[in-house]
Structures are given as structure tokens and as C-alpha cells.
Amino acid sequence: MHTDRERCERAVRSRDARFDGWFFTAVLTTGIYCRPSCPVVPPKTENMVFHPSAAACQQAGFRACRRCRPDASPGSPAWNARADGVARAVRLIQDGVVDREGVTGLASRLGYSARQVERQLRAELGAGPLALARAQRAQTARLLIETTALPMAEVAFAAGFTSVRSFNDTVRAVFALAPGALRERAARTGGRAGRATPQRAAGAIALRLPFRAPLTPDNLFGHLAATAVPGVEEWRDGAYRRTLSLPYGHGIVSLAPRPDHVACRLSLTDPRDLTVAISGCRRLLDLDADPVAVDGQLAADPGLAPLVREAPGRRVPRAVDAAEFAVRAVLGQQVSTASARTHAARLVAAHGVPVDDPEGGLTHLFPTPEALAGLDPGALALPRARRATLTGLVEALASGALRLGPDSDWADARAALAALPGFGPWTVESIAMRALGDPDAFLPTDLGVRRAAARLGLPTAPAALTARAAPWRPWRAYATQHLWATGDHPVNRLPA
Template structure:
């Protein structure tokens, strides 16, 4: 059996390696779920690699990079293994090419909100170029990829809510009820009402699905991941930086969300097999966007086996890897928020950055109408609010405050637009050209917003302390030379070094 630890050696062609993929299918290896799709010619069904059904004969299978590609070829989803309910492909974080950036934006619901023209505009390509590249790389064009995404969102709403099916259709992004019905039949080989009846029958002795409320909808989801997951470290990282009003980390992790159609609240509770995600949304059309952002926040599409294979081979880092298996690189739910928070945290401790951000939120944050007594109830301020009122709220050197205000103005005007579809090199150069943003801030944003797996902010003081603690030395030259062996997972190595540093003292990076 091919080792999952090598899944990123040739991420562009994994699904084309039919021998390797077939070995994963015959062994029902769940580590490959989400990394390719297996379709069975004799049944017309596509599955995840770990489907418990009898493995098909090698001559009867065909492999696809995405569910959309399988659907475009006339296959329908397996009702037994639910191939859309798996972790996403780690390729979209490892790769920074056009296809990967497009997939991140499609998961965000960009096509539903802005059409293919809006997707192409965000990526800086023409619609024709975009369609050609996606079809060649992923086996389907942007409309087919977005259609598969809508089908998955619709299934969640059908099975987990009591919303009328007509409302589900439009909430999932379909243009008409007929389009919704046709898609569900084609993808799942059943009607929406039958899909709901089957799901509710399985839940007969459980709690009924939550009905929609006047404020939107409440949904409870199980978010899958590839184990192991270092939940304690992940929530500890987020909790140490939690801004009162926006986030809380007492037990589970909760935070407010600024979404395209309104606001939301999320509560996240990890277990050994999944993360329970309780969502409250002012507009249910934001479901897919919220789920995509939460998955990136927790880095749930990571491949921990691949990371461990490389980092544990370094004797200096191996003890830290063994002590915290399944470490993740925490992501971000909002690009402008992350950038402003990173600037607040430049050259100060985590505690000082949190204090500065807390003051900003207390003065300029917006109330969330969904919040209950025990919930965070404020949205992080918009860039426009910071640009207009930040000078009266922010403390510190005038030059630093001025830089934050200038960046906020650029964000508010759209001249600076940090989003998940950005090319990392282009975004880094744009950030470095902005006032008050140095290499540390630019790298930190790329790590957390774009999920870039191979970034090492080697000038970070806490990271260098961690490197010294494991015997590497604290000079940037020594660290850079040693870190070459950690490619392509230097971002994960950075998380280990920050962890080692935090275990020695309470300093760190914001």
C-alpha cells in the first residue's frame, strides 16, 4: 500500500496514478478521502476511497480529481459513503496555482454571489482562461465545480434543518427550484424530499433538526478531519489570542463571524473523530461560506501524516512532533481582520496585542443580533471604521498608529484585498509595499490567511527561542539552513517551535 505520507510528492497527478489510487481503494484507506474520487463504471456511482462497499474490479473504476468531475461525466454520489462529507483535499493549501486558488474561492461561495465573471476577476484571469485551466486540472469548469458545491450545501440543509425545501433551494445558491430538484436527483439519485425523509428516519430517536428562526437558522454539523488533531494546542493558540466580545475559549471555542449576507456565531468542540460545529446565521445563504472559513480556521483539510513523515525525520524536532501529533496551522475567518490584528501585534507580546485589539473592538465593534448571554457579541471592526475612528482609539507610537490607519484606508477602498484566492507572491509583495508592514507580518498573513504550508518567519523572536531550545541555534542563518530539511512543511515546523518556546516562557507571537 502506498504511504499517505507521500501524498504531496506529486499533488497535481495523484488521481492520475491509477495503480496507487486503486491500492488505496482496495485497502479502504481513509487517509486518501477527499484527495481523489473513485467512480465505478458498472454502477454509475462515485465514492470516497474508503467506501465500505465491496471494492470494484480494477477494470471497472475510473479516478477523478473532484466530485464535480465525476458528476460531469454522469456519475452520481454513493448513498453509503457520502463522498462529499469528507475532509477537503490538502492540495488546495499546498498548491498556490490558479486551480487551487479558484477552489478556495468556490468553497467560499464566490460563484453564487458574483458569478464566474466575479471569480475570474478575483483571480486576475479571463473567464475563458479560467475555464480552460480548471477543466484541464480538475476535470470540470467553474460552473460545474460550483454546482457540486451547491449540491453539498443543499444536502446539509435538507438533512440538518427543518427549512422548507423551497427555501433550501435558494439558500444553497440555486437559481430556481427546478434547478435544485434536477441537481439533487442527478447527484444523489433521489429527490430532496426523499433525502430528507431518509435522514430524519435515521435521526428518529435523536433530537429533531432545529427549525429556522426569525434571525436565520441554527445548524449543528460534524466537520471531518484527517486524524490525529492536536485540538488542545489549536484551541490554546486561538484562546491565547481571543479578543473579548469577538471570541471566547472557555471549554469550547466560540466567535462571531462577518459573512457576505450578514453575521453569524460559531461554537467549535473537537472530538477524536470530528469537530462539532454549532452555527447561528442571520442569513442561511452564508452556510457554505461559514463552513469553509471554519474549516480553514482549524486547518481541518491538513494531511498530518505527510507533515509527520517529514518533520519527525529531524532528530532535533522529533520530540516536539511526538509530543503534539496532528499539529495544525490556525487559519483565519477574515482577511482584513487578520491583517489589522497582525499589525497590532508587531514587536509586542501576545498579551499586549490582545489588549490593543480588545480596546479597538470595545470602541468600534458592531453588535451581533444573534448573541445570547454567554456568547461573544461583537464583530471585529470594519476597515472603514478603523480608518475613520482608529486614531482616537489606538495607542502607541504615532508612526505605528499612522501605518495601521493607512492600511485600513487601503482595505476600505479595495486597493488592498487580502482574500483566500490571492496569489501568495503577489499578496506578499503588495503587503511589503504598504506602510508599516515588514516580512514578519506578511509571512504571518500568508501562513494563516492563505494556509501556506512552507513559511518560516525566521526573524520571529519566539520562534528563534524555540529553535535554540532544541539545539538549532538562534541565528537566522543557522535556522534557515536547518529548516531546509523541513520543506514543504516549514509553517508546521514554526508551530512546533512556537510551542517549544511557549513551554519555556509565556512569550510568543501574535
């Protein structure tokens, strides 16, 4: 979008927050870059240049605006709506892969050469993987500086910098302040809207997760709460809480919907996991979606238009761990939500890693495929066919024959899942929707979808419904949320 100068200028003049994250405005006279919705007086047209990413702005020598904090914009919706190499690369960088494995590790995961990845990212984002990772490190450093009392040396290494010097140089270049001055400034203005705010609880980091309005939280948080696995997840005091398995340790997150953000509180055993934890939470809540584009297309269908008007900005509840969700999808085959939770809770109690939660009732991490690889099928209170399905899935995940995650090619992952015993279209599409994040995943065989279709006068036969849903593409996963929400089920409403 950044190449459409006229459209970008209109967005900046109107301070349109819907375009935050789509592009960034760099001001030649001040050397500052902003999000489109920046509250300051827009610069003259001839002084504006547009870039596709914060990293591109930083690479061009611009520093972040202190008013609108463009480094904290919602992510571009393009990367969650695509499964090509660039989109997969961006998702992996957001998960900190470059910091942990380097550019060669990133390229290896994608099946490309490092040179190919560099070329593709520069063409679309104006910056290569190192620059994108540097921009993300800068944002993580700012969060740790402003929301914790960690010594600056610990902040530097937790944010992914290899030296204190590079940390200091980057913070000064991006924010035009030394790290100490940034912390002092945050202490004076910590309550300002849009900022991360210091957390009094020891070891916790509190921040605000931005999103593009509108957002209807009912089905999003309702689904997570209604399907919560005891010990791993819970709804407590108006917030969804769960444990997180992370690269350097584990964590506990609390997420609560607010009118203009999602309140997030993270407790981490290792602060180096902050970047991947935030990325996972944003993915879980589908916060980088573009509701205007989604709602605009779905509302063009007379059958869906009333549903979209009633609840604009529905999101797709997703997953923080694709392998975990795949296991849970198998446990949920042809049983009620309550039964699926019971089966999952038994696996957690038997094979999950115990954790301490001083604030609530969380007790375990969900077991990894490796932890489940040696389970005795006979010990599972499941029908024989489903035991075989579960053990086949776990073996494929543990051996690496099946890879599910941000780097997954959606078509390849579907084919690999469909080749496993016991995986029909419902299970495959559920995993594609919730675990892989495909916005066009569709479940025409789902009973709830077919009942909703009948209520709306739509075809109920799977083939006919799929044909009728063609105009909803590429947003059929969001249409599914609207269809499900016509039913009276706890997943469709916020818990009391």
C-alpha cells in the same frame, strides 16, 4: 493523483481514509461514486474509474454513495498548499464566489479570462467552475435539508440555486433521492457517524467537519482561545466560539474538537451564508491539511522528529478573515498576547457592529477596514509609529490597494505588505501564515521560535536558522507550530 491507477486501487482496497478528498472512485456497474475509505466491499478493478473531484464524477453521470457520502470528504490538500491560479480559483469557488458573481466575477478576481479559468480547472479537476459550484450547491442543499426545517423552496435559494426546479433536478441526480425523501432518510439515520445531525436549538445548524487523521488539537484550539478578542471570540464549555461577518449577514459559530471530527454549530442570519461559513471554519482550523505528508517530511529531520512523534498532526491555526487578522497582527507587534487582545477589544467596542448572542458573551463583529478607515489615530493607545502602521494598513485595505483573501497570490501579497510603513518580516510572515494560509511561511526572527531552536540545539540567528530549515519546505509553518509548542504558553494547550 487520480491518474496513478495502481496507487488509487491500493488505497481503495485498504479503505485508506488518508486519501479521502485526494481522488474519488466511480463504479461503472452501479453508477455510484465513493470516497477511497468507503466501507462497502470494493468493486472489481475493471469496474473502477478515478476522478479528481466530486464535480467530475457528477459531470460524468455518477451519483453520490449513500454510505460514505463522498460529497462530505475533507477537501483536497492541494488547494491549501498552492497559490497558483487553479488553487486560488478553487478556494474562491469554495467561498461561493461563482454563485454570487458568476464565472466572469471569478475570472476577474483572478486576473484571467473566463476561458482560461475553464480550461485550467478542467485540466486539473475534470470539471469547470460551473460544475464545481453545482457540486458545492448540492452539498449545501443536503446539509440544509438534513439539519433544518426550512421549506424546500427556501433551501433551494439558500443553497444558491436559481430555481426550485434546478434544485430538485440536482438533488435527484447527485443523491438519487428527491429532497423530501432525503430529509425523511436523514430523520431516520441522523445519528450515524459522519452525518450532520439535526440541531434542536432554533435557527442553529449542527454538523461534523471531517479531517484527515491524526489531528493534535492542543495548539490549534489553544492558540485561538488564548488570543481571543473579547466580544468577538470566546472559549466556552469546551468550544471556541466567534462571530462571523458573511456576505449576506452575520453568524455565530461554535467549534469543538472531537476524536474523529470537529463539532460545528452555526447560527446564521441568512442561510445563504452556509457555504462560505463552512469554508471559513475549515480554513480557520486547517482541516484540509495532509498530516501524513507534513509529518513525514518534518520527522525526517532529527531535530524535529521527537516533536512530531509526540504530537502528530499539528495544524496551523489560521483566520476566517484575512483583513481582520492583518489588523490584529499590527496590534500585536512587540507586545504581549494580553496587550494585543486589549488593543483589539477597544477597536471592537468603538467600531464593531453589535450582535445578539443568546448563548454567551459575544457582542460584536470585528470592524471592517471601511469602518476603521475614519478612525482618529490620536484615539489609539499605541506608540506613534504603530498608529501610522495601522492607519496605513487600514487605508490600503479599504481603498482596495491591498487585497488579502482566498484569491491572494502569496508572493504579491507579501510584496504589497512589505511596502507598507512599519511592516517587517515578522508581521508579513505572520499574515502569510495565519491569514493567507501559506504552509511555508516562516518566522526566524520570532522570539519563541528562536528560544525553541536554542533548546533543540538548532541555530538561533535568523539567517542561519532559515538555512537550517530549508529541508522543512514547503511545510515550515507546521514546523513553526512544533517549535512554538516546546514553550510553556497558554497558546500551546487546550483551556481547562
